[in-house]
Amino acid sequence: MLSGYDLALDYRTGGSVAHAVDNVNLAVDQGSFVGLIGPSGSGKSSLMYLLSGLKRPTRGSVTFEGRDYHGIPAGGLMRLRRQRFGFVFQQHFLINYLSALENVMVGAVRRNHEVAAYGQELLRRVGLGNKLEKRPYQLSIGERQRVAVARALVHHPAVVFADEPTASLDQATGREVINLLADYRARGEGSLVVVTHDPAMLTGADRVLQMRDGKLSAA
Amino acid sequence: MGNPLSLWHFYFRNKRKVLPVIGILALAILGVVVTDSLLASARETAYATYGSYQKLILIAPRATRDQDLANPLQDSLAQLREVQLQVDVLDGPGGLSSYYAAVTAISGRVQAQLPAMRRLQTDAANARYYAARLRGDLVPLGDLIVRVQRLQSEEKAFEQLVQQLAQNPNDPRPLLAYLQQHQTLLRTVLPDSAQLGRLQAAVTSASSDAAGLQQSLQAMSRDTANLNSAGRKVADLPIPPSPSATIDQFKVALDHLTASLGSIQSPQPGLEKLVADSAHIPGTAFVKRDAYSNLDINMLAGQAQFDLYGFDQPGMAQLLALYGDRVAVGRLPRADANEIAISEEIARSRQVWIGGKLGNNVDELDRLPDAFTVVGIIRGPTRIGLIPLDYMTEHYLFERRYQGLVVVPQTGHEQAVHDQLQALIGDSAFRLFDWSYIKAKIDSLIANLDVINRFLILLVTIVLALVVGLLNNLFFRQRMNEFGLLAAVGYSRWGLILRVVWESLGVTLASWLIGVGLGVAVLSWFNISFIVPHGLLMNVFDWNVLLLHTLPIPLMVFLFGMGTVGWQLLRLDPISIIERRD
Numbered sequence: 001m002l003s004g005y006d007l008a009l010d011y012r013t014g015g016s017v018a019h020a021v022d023n024v025n026l027a028v029d030q031g032s033f034v035g036l037i038g039p040s041g042s043g044k045s046s047l048m049y050l051l052s053g054l055k056r057p058t059r060g061s062v063t064f065e066g067r068d069y070h071g072i073p074a075g076g077l078m079r080l081r082r083q084r085f086g087f088v089f090q091q092h093f094l095i096n097y098l099s100a101l102e103n104v105m106v107g108a109v110r111r112n113h114e115v116a117a118y119g120q121e122l123l124r125r126v127g128l129g130n131k132l133e134k135r136p137y138q139l140s141i142g143e144r145q146r147v148a149v150a151r152a153l154v155h156h157p158a159v160v161f162a163d164e165p166t167a168s169l170d171q172a173t174g175r176e177v178i179n180l181l182a183d184y185r186a187r188g189e190g191s192l193v194v195v196t197h198d199p200a201m202l203t204g205a206d207r208v209l210q211m212r213d214g215k216l217s218a219a
Numbered sequence: 220m221g222n223p224l225s226l227w228h229f230y231f232r233n234k235r236k237v238l239p240v241i242g243i244l245a246l247a248i249l250g251v252v253v254t255d256s257l258l259a260s261a262r263e264t265a266y267a268t269y270g271s272y273q274k275l276i277l278i279a280p281r282a283t284r285d286q287d288l289a290n291p292l293q294d295s296l297a298q299l300r301e302v303q304l305q306v307d308v309l310d311g312p313g314g315l316s317s318y319y320a321a322v323t324a325i326s327g328r329v330q331a332q333l334p335a336m337r338r339l340q341t342d343a344a345n346a347r348y349y350a351a352r353l354r355g356d357l358v359p360l361g362d363l364i365v366r367v368q369r370l371q372s373e374e375k376a377f378e379q380l381v382q383q384l385a386q387n388p389n390d391p392r393p394l395l396a397y398l399q400q401h402q403t404l405l406r407t408v409l410p411d412s413a414q415l416g417r418l419q420a421a422v423t424s425a426s427s428d429a430a431g432l433q434q435s436l437q438a439m440s441r442d443t444a445n446l447n448s449a450g451r452k453v454a455d456l457p458i459p460p461s462p463s464a465t466i467d468q469f470k471v472a473l474d475h476l477t478a479s480l481g482s483i484q485s486p487q488p489g490l491e492k493l494v495a496d497s498a499h500i501p502g503t504a505f506v507k508r509d510a511y512s513n514l515d516i517n518m519l520a521g522q523a524q525f526d527l528y529g530f531d532q533p534g535m536a537q538l539l540a541l542y543g544d545r546v547a548v549g550r551l552p553r554a555d556a557n558e559i560a561i562s563e564e565i566a567r568s569r570q571v572w573i574g575g576k577l578g579n580n581v582d583e584l585d586r587l588p589d590a591f592t593v594v595g596i597i598r599g600p601t602r603i604g605l606i607p608l609d610y611m612t613e614h615y616l617f618e619r620r621y622q623g624l625v626v627v628p629q630t631g632h633e634q635a636v637h638d639q640l641q642a643l644i645g646d647s648a649f650r651l652f653d654w655s656y657i658k659a660k661i662d663s664l665i666a667n668l669d670v671i672n673r674f675l676i677l678l679v680t681i682v683l684a685l686v687v688g689l690l691n692n693l694f695f696r697q698r699m700n701e702f703g704l705l706a707a708v709g710y711s712r713w714g715l716i717l718r719v720v721w722e723s724l725g726v727t728l729a730s731w732l733i734g735v736g737l738g739v740a741v742l743s744w745f746n747i748s749f750i751v752p753h754g755l756l757m758n759v760f761d762w763n764v765l766l767l768h769t770l771p772i773p774l775m776v777f778l779f780g781m782g783t784v785g786w787q788l789l790r791l792d793p794i795s796i797i798e799r800r801d
Binding site (some may be wrong): 106 | 221224707709794
């Protein structure tokens, strides 16, 4: 469903070239849970940016549902991210002046009562059913990240990309967040690509891949 | 569930940040509305004050500073000085008094020497009779002597004025002060027509009495010679020389004074012909002799002279009909009376009503001699003031340069009549005053204020654009995470820019509406409490001011704010925001 072929991403700083991603081949099957682990600076986040269309590769290609990103203009990639992908980042990036439910609805592609009901359902699932109207500054860090997870799932994305979603959380809360994402995959609603430096968070993954110096290997 | 990114959410969830910006902008717009409206009010008031020129053309003698210094009044003062010298001759040693003493002494001497000579006695009695009459003729001269003494102090003031003007030729204040004092003093110094007439009759009588007296004296001389030839020894009588020449010189000086005083009140030469010729210009509705004058009034931009029309009675009615004005209270001024009718706005400006007084006794800048009583209040679209032609032209102190004519062109013939009048005047000592001239004058007076006002608006606009632009940028930086996330999850860049455009547009639009609304409220209050009671004019709903002149502020603020924020949004890299670890 989502594949990368001979992917490379180079960063040029001054006269030198850093290979953030170096000849990576990867396939994410529909409904699968793929974990990417590796130390800081190993290129795992960069690989996720390439797969999600946030960056264009220096070499190689990415295809999603048979469409090569090379043939998709920038606007098309935006729509793809907006409609088919979901994102959870290390920080929650909630909008401070919106309530928890409204923040979830920021991720919605269409906004109607059904979607709003689904947003509320998601918040209930993540344990925030009684905090729908709370603002981010009224929630704990773990709760904020759970709202961010709900925001990533509200539009039923085909692939959810989670980049260090537990890095700023304690172990237990991190586990809850991963479980929420894994639950989405388990329901068969979409695939899951989780980037983390903590292997303990990838116990439910179908595949765990190791990134080191931009190269990918099986963990 | 609505759009969480709607403007409604943004404004009402960010009140503490949005409202101060709206407040600052609204207050600035309020300031612009008020200052601009006051300036527009000054212009409109000036236009209204001289609005009568929109339908008429005033033709008046050219007035220059040289004419002010060399006016007939000055000439009259010189003539009066000459009269004084002649009075001194008449009244001094060897003059009429000593002549009288010599003549009256003759009778006594004759009576003592020749008691029997009846004929000589009769002639001596006749001589005494004529001498007595001559002395009586001198009585009016006493009054003149008093006036001449006051004239000497007037001359000193005039010399002082000339010195002041020589030292500082561009300062008109000494000249104005002199003319005001001059008018008041001259009225007491210069004799009026009736007094001059009596004086001239006295001098004529004196001249004939002197001739009669001389005949009597010559008869006495002949009687004495006859007596002596008949053997009677009668001493020769001392016959003084005749005063006729002295009296005649005085008479000439008096004639010059009379002519000079007459020229003060007579109009500029050529005026009568101009009146007659103007009436024959095609397209002329009517032509009127005018003894125009001015009232000092307070306008928003300072003091100004409101023009008064000195018309005859039918002319006053014609002028009112021309403008669609009417006498709302009281009546029009009577002929040959120091009365005035003025528009109610002017009355309010001067804070007078029926029975009130105007004139240089009340306000030294009024060009009205002494005091005029307000007898009528005029109401209508055009502000006018009316005074009687005959009263003004028969007043010594109303100089010829304030006598002219008014030509009213028919509708559609204004330019043609103007051109014809200009051709008629040619190089003569008259000039035209019409609406285009007056309007240009007003505009040139207000031009400087306009420049200052525009500079202020520009300054306020630039400062506000910078301040609000900076606030906008600070606010935007606080929201970088929001925009970074939205860009990362697939919101289009132009969509984000459009969102900021709407947000900024809403803020500036709200500021604009609130500022303009506040401006209208403040101006309405000011209009009721100050403008109207002072006879000024203000259009509270001047859309030019409310819309066009205030628009640069929100527009510049919006463009500047959007320019900087839009530029940052275009260059926004969502990954750099996502990867921030702060």
